[in-house]
Amino acid sequence: MAGIQLSNVRKQFGTVEVIRGVDIDIEDGDFVVFVGPSGCGKSTLLRLIAGLEDISSGELRIGGRVVNDLQPKERGVAMVFQSYAIFPHMTVRENIAFGLTIRRESKSVVERKVAEAARMLQMESLLDRRPSQLSGGQRQRVAIGRAVVRDPSVFLFDEPLSNLDAALRMSTRQEIATLHSQLKTTMIYVTHDQVEAMTLADKIVVLRDGEVMQAGAPMDLYHNPANLFVAGFLGAPSMNFIAVTVDDAGADMVRVSGPAISGLDVKRRERSHATGQKATLGIRPQQLRPVSDGTGPLNGRVVLTERLGSETIVDVRLNSNDSIVAALPEDTILHPGDAVSFDFDPAHAHLFDEAP
Amino acid sequence: MQNRAGWLMAGPAFLLIAAFLIIPFFMAIGFSFTNQRLVSPNPTEWVGTANYERLFGIAVLTLEAERDEDGTVRTKDGEPVFPSLRSYTRNKDDHPEYYRKREWFSFGRGEDRRTFVLATDVVFLKAVRNTLFFVAVVAPLQATAALGLAMLINRKVRGINIFRTVYFMPVVISMVVVSMLWRFIYDGQNGLLNTVLDLLTFGWFEPVDWLGRTSTALPSIMAMSIWQGVGFHMIIWLSGLQTIPASLYEAARIEGASRWQTFRYVTWPGLRNTAILVMIIITMQAFTLYPQIAVMTGGGPLDSTQSIVFQMVERGYGKQDISGGSTISVFLFLFVLSISLLQRWLTREK
Numbered sequence: 001m002a003g004i005q006l007s008n009v010r011k012q013f014g015t016v017e018v019i020r021g022v023d024i025d026i027e028d029g030d031f032v033v034f035v036g037p038s039g040c041g042k043s044t045l046l047r048l049i050a051g052l053e054d055i056s057s058g059e060l061r062i063g064g065r066v067v068n069d070l071q072p073k074e075r076g077v078a079m080v081f082q083s084y085a086i087f088p089h090m091t092v093r094e095n096i097a098f099g100l101t102i103r104r105e106s107k108s109v110v111e112r113k114v115a116e117a118a119r120m121l122q123m124e125s126l127l128d129r130r131p132s133q134l135s136g137g138q139r140q141r142v143a144i145g146r147a148v149v150r151d152p153s154v155f156l157f158d159e160p161l162s163n164l165d166a167a168l169r170m171s172t173r174q175e176i177a178t179l180h181s182q183l184k185t186t187m188i189y190v191t192h193d194q195v196e197a198m199t200l201a202d203k204i205v206v207l208r209d210g211e212v213m214q215a216g217a218p219m220d221l222y223h224n225p226a227n228l229f230v231a232g233f234l235g236a237p238s239m240n241f242i243a244v245t246v247d248d249a250g251a252d253m254v255r256v257s258g259p260a261i262s263g264l265d266v267k268r269r270e271r272s273h274a275t276g277q278k279a280t281l282g283i284r285p286q287q288l289r290p291v292s293d294g295t296g297p298l299n300g301r302v303v304l305t306e307r308l309g310s311e312t313i314v315d316v317r318l319n320s321n322d323s324i325v326a327a328l329p330e331d332t333i334l335h336p337g338d339a340v341s342f343d344f345d346p347a348h349a350h351l352f353d354e355a356p
Numbered sequence: 357m358q359n360r361a362g363w364l365m366a367g368p369a370f371l372l373i374a375a376f377l378i379i380p381f382f383m384a385i386g387f388s389f390t391n392q393r394l395v396s397p398n399p400t401e402w403v404g405t406a407n408y409e410r411l412f413g414i415a416v417l418t419l420e421a422e423r424d425e426d427g428t429v430r431t432k433d434g435e436p437v438f439p440s441l442r443s444y445t446r447n448k449d450d451h452p453e454y455y456r457k458r459e460w461f462s463f464g465r466g467e468d469r470r471t472f473v474l475a476t477d478v479v480f481l482k483a484v485r486n487t488l489f490f491v492a493v494v495a496p497l498q499a500t501a502a503l504g505l506a507m508l509i510n511r512k513v514r515g516i517n518i519f520r521t522v523y524f525m526p527v528v529i530s531m532v533v534v535s536m537l538w539r540f541i542y543d544g545q546n547g548l549l550n551t552v553l554d555l556l557t558f559g560w561f562e563p564v565d566w567l568g569r570t571s572t573a574l575p576s577i578m579a580m581s582i583w584q585g586v587g588f589h590m591i592i593w594l595s596g597l598q599t600i601p602a603s604l605y606e607a608a609r610i611e612g613a614s615r616w617q618t619f620r621y622v623t624w625p626g627l628r629n630t631a632i633l634v635m636i637i638i639t640m641q642a643f644t645l646y647p648q649i650a651v652m653t654g655g656g657p658l659d660s661t662q663s664i665v666f667q668m669v670e671r672g673y674g675k676q677d678i679s680g681g682s683t684i685s686v687f688l689f690l691f692v693l694s695i696s697l698l699q700r701w702l703t704r705e706k
Contacts, residue, residue, distance in 0.1 A: 073612030085603035
């Protein structure tokens with residue numbers, strides 16, 4: 001059990017800096033998810049914590065101890081890889097026991113711990129099989145089992161569900177959540193999938209280009225994104241961004257207007273806006289309500305509808321030529337070319353001091 | 357139509373393979389049962405298995421030392437004296453089983469008895485023994501050294517391609533050229549090896565005629581052969597090493613495996629199939645030991661570097677005894693085949 005602190009951690013490969021001064025504070029027992037698009041440095045960051053890569057500068061503490069120069073085995077971490085990385089020539093039992101075998105634990109200890117892990121992961125019946133006889137989900141459970149038996153102080157997961165199909169992904173995700181609630185060990189989980197991030201995390205760290213964009217509880221990030229990137233990254237479909245200009249920057253409310261919208265009062269949310277500046281209005285697709293023709297602030301024509309049953313996703317081209325997406329509850333029948341009008345509650349709109 | 361074009365294109369290659377590999381293969385089997393000679397005025401005759409009997413004709417003869425009238429063992433220069441072997445091997449009427457055989461080796465049994473192993477074709481049996489010795493030493497050493505080199509060059513270091521090239525270079529040089537060069541290295545007078553050893557030991561080292569002594573000739577050829585072929589097997593090992601996913605090594609590292617444990621639990625199991633391939637190739641190559649012998653020693657000194665293939669060529673073309681050479685080649689084929697099958701069986705998937 002250990003907390004993890006990263007202060008001003010940097011990593012360079014040659015002249016390319018891939019991690020640019022990251023500060024993250026992870027409390028003991030937290031489930032933290034690093035999320036971001038490909039190439040944002042999330043996996044590199046995880047490998048720095050694991051000790052598979054050297055930190056170029058900055059400080060990494062695990063359990064209060066500076067571990068920059070320690071080998072992976074001295075850091076007390078266990079890792080689960082995207083490709084499972086289980087040993088193909090060993091049985092499930094030998095794979096799970098690998099860390100114990102390496103440390104020459106006694107037979108009785110090995111047997112007890114393997115049995116314990118197998119019970120926890122419900123694979124007692126698979127212990128004598130070889131990895132080639134297992135499904136992807138079972139292989140990943142073996143990898144998790146191998147991590148569990150070592151009683152690590154930190155678990156690291158590197159996109160563990162990416163190679164699984166959709167159904168398995170969901171059940172394995174739930175197993176990992178259960179595992180965390182049972183073990184209460186610090187876990188760091190890397191993914192590009194925001195659903196995994198939102199459902200698993202106590203704390204999400206959104207990364208882009210080697211920098212932390214925002215860190216916090218999932219719902220904080222969802223409801224109060226710090227910038228356009230986080231706003232656009234979390235939530236499906238993505239938040240709609242509409243270019244506006246600030247007409248009047250008040251203390252609490254800001255009046256904005258633009259090609260698509262005119263004279264709307266939005267909450268300031270502690271950002272610096274000045275009259276005449278460009279800004280971006282963000283509205284989540286779920287906040288848009290269809291109203292009868294021409295009565296809402298946003299008007300346009302349907303380009304495409306995707307009916308998912310539980311909701312309907314509508315692509316709309318506004319009369320101002322902006323594109324927006326609306327997620328309408330339940331099954332709504334709209335045809336391409338239909339004129340639509342949308343209304344929304346300005347209290348749920350976000351205003352960003354960046355141009356889209 | 358398409359079929360015909362296919363046959364036409366494959367035709368030339370097929371004809372060449374047939375003319376130089378397939379037909380000679382069966383001809384050799386046929387010749388081994390005849391007395392065919394390279395050039396001969398006499399017609400070829402069917403001789404059955406006589407050629408094989410001559411190759412493997414072995415007999416064991418134990419003799420009592422000669423004694424004086426008072427019963428003491430007669431000695432000469434401190435060694436007991438035995439009756440002349442010729443009285444057995446040239447006496448067709450009394451001892452047909454020893455007729456025309458020669459001494460291969462002998463060992464003493466007590467003070468006054470000695471067992472002689474006689475063979476019809478001593479040179480061939482020496483060649484078989486030398487070849488087996490060569491395979492037994494070269495195969496494991498070359499495979500191990502190649503694996504070691506492969507692991508050294510299987511890393512991302514600046515200039516690693518220079519090392520890869522250097523280790524692989526001997527492979528692309530013809531064995532004949534390599535043998536010529538190493539003859540100079542092994543030279544007994546002022547060869548490179550003697551000079552270097554002399555320098556390293558400050559003149560204490562006595563020059564050795566490496567290829568001219570029965571005790572050093574074959575080991576010298578082995579050392580050179582290992583050096584020449586190691587690069588080829590290094591490349592095969594390297595390709596095997598590169599099929600092992602990096603994540604397995606990372607997993608082992610995180611679990612705290614030492615270097616040896618990583619090799620034992622990750623690298624070696626991942627190289628299983630490569631190891632089988634390398635061992636079979638090395639064994640087969642080692643059995644066909646020829647150019648080194650032909651260029652460096654010609655089988656000498658005192659038959660200490662005779663090899664099966666060298667004898668095969670020597671007999672077939674040197675002595676124009678095509679049937680004798682064919683018999684040896686059939687033997688070599690069956691021998692290597694059975695060893696390969698044995699290796700496959702020993703390394704089969706359990």
